[in-house]
Amino acid sequence: MFPSALDYRAPTSLDEALDLLTQHGDDAKVLAGGQSLVPLLKLRLAAPGLVVDIGRIGGLDGVGTQPGGLHIGARTTHADIERAPGLRRTCALLADTAPLVSDPLVRNMGTVGGSVCHADPAGDWASVMLALNAQFTLRSKRGERTVAAADFFQGPFTTALAPDELMTAIRIPLPSGPASGTYLKLERKVGDFATVGVAVQLELDDGHIARAGIGLTAVGATNLQATAAEQALAGQAPSDDAFAHAARLAAEAAEPKDDIRGSVDYKRDVVRVYVQRGLRRALAQAREGRA
Amino acid sequence: MNITVTINGQQRSGEAEGRTLLVDFIRNTLRLTGTHIGCDTSNCGACTVLMDGKPVKSCTLLAAQAEGRTLRTVEGLAEGATLHAVQEGFHQEHGLQCGFCTPGMMLVAAALLERNPNPTDEEIRWAISGNLCRCTGYMNIVKAIRHAAESTAAAASVPVAGTPVAAAAPAGGS
Numbered sequence: 256m257f258p259s260a261l262d263y264r265a266p267t268s269l270d271e272a273l274d275l276l277t278q279h280g281d282d283a284k285v286l287a288g289g290q291s292l293v294p295l296l297k298l299r300l301a302a303p304g305l306v307v308d309i310g311r312i313g314g315l316d317g318v319g320t321q322p323g324g325l326h327i328g329a330r331t332t333h334a335d336i337e338r339a340p341g342l343r344r345t346c347a348l349l350a351d352t353a354p355l356v357s358d359p360l361v362r363n364m365g366t367v368g369g370s371v372c373h374a375d376p377a378g379d380w381a382s383v384m385l386a387l388n389a390q391f392t393l394r395s396k397r398g399e400r401t402v403a404a405a406d407f408f409q410g411p412f413t414t415a416l417a418p419d420e421l422m423t424a425i426r427i428p429l430p431s432g433p434a435s436g437t438y439l440k441l442e443r444k445v446g447d448f449a450t451v452g453v454a455v456q457l458e459l460d461d462g463h464i465a466r467a468g469i470g471l472t473a474v475g476a477t478n479l480q481a482t483a484a485e486q487a488l489a490g491q492a493p494s495d496d497a498f499a500h501a502a503r504l505a506a507e508a509a510e511p512k513d514d515i516r517g518s519v520d521y522k523r524d525v526v527r528v529y530v531q532r533g534l535r536r537a538l539a540q541a542r543e544g545r546a
Numbered sequence: 547m548n549i550t551v552t553i554n555g556q557q558r559s560g561e562a563e564g565r566t567l568l569v570d571f572i573r574n575t576l577r578l579t580g581t582h583i584g585c586d587t588s589n590c591g592a593c594t595v596l597m598d599g600k601p602v603k604s605c606t607l608l609a610a611q612a613e614g615r616t617l618r619t620v621e622g623l624a625e626g627a628t629l630h631a632v633q634e635g636f637h638q639e640h641g642l643q644c645g646f647c648t649p650g651m652m653l654v655a656a657a658l659l660e661r662n663p664n665p666t667d668e669e670i671r672w673a674i675s676g677n678l679c680r681c682t683g684y685m686n687i688v689k690a691i692r693h694a695a696e697s698t699a700a701a702a703s704v705p706v707a708g709t710p711v712a713a714a715a716p717a718g719g720s
Contacts (some may be wrong), residue, residue, distance in 0.1 A: 294606065363601060
């Protein structure tokens, strides 16, 4: 299969790209790496009149540190995250997730921002962004705004991004105290979507849990933030009992569907087990001084 | 639109529509048919080519995305009559049966060995995890890639006998 006829433009500046999005609105689709968009075009589930390839615009990729956290260019590939030097120490959750996204060839082209904006509820990154309290920088000719991950994902394949907006960067706040996280993914084979995925981030303060972030993949209409579980952990001393309680709350928050990958009960229980396992691993890593 | 790429060391141009897929451009326009179309859904890796040295699935790129880039296909592995070490490895270790996945497997292997000349079996398996083979069961493919790594290391160490092979670069993957 090949896509429906389309116009293709590859602007070399951000301004030019934003002009195109302003002019064409809903009839334009942004192509970053194309690893979600090109399959949709081929299946003709998407048939935009214009594809705006942002692959030739400078300054949209790379992982850097900034005061209070990390700055990730929206067009940074999964492979670049996988190989970013030192990331396992600064943010283990990001480093753990990258090698589990799709397969190695797709990771060479696919981008973090593209995956987040595609907003497939079975995509991995959105859960990670929810667990990390990520902030997305959205640009348009009207200006720039910042949207928190918690406000960004609105439904399956639906986000707060307006048709004339482009995500340019992702900011990850990182505390100065001990913190760590991990991503656990059950998949039938490499390259398959998650049966269930769980992103966990723990931030400690004086031996107590200052903040817990828990994002769930493929068990709802969007990636879900397990807020009841997060709130139950905040302020507590970390313990197996506290983790088991939070894991039960996260499983209750999940809204999985019966499908070829498993039943509702099975997936819900995987959420419980993975949240518990993820919290234990995050705690051990945080105490070892690994982010 | 006109697309120009450097493919297997040669600059080549051809006409393409905005919607033309890279694999179709390579096969139909540039007439290099060693790159295969398998599943056509980003799953199998039969269409693997190297773009700027990295393996990608050419059924899941628009041809226009490759404008100005450097491509390598299976036709670019051998130098004249001399097989690439990876090709020799697949030959020696019987790393193929029907051969349909082989161009993609060999390109992924060549890219892996560029980055990591002495991979473990685990690293080889991670590197080929985006490429499907329905015949071999993968055992001989892994052996073939290890054969290529060992023969390349042996050839490199010939001038100074006994010199240890350079340590492998840290692997990507998990």
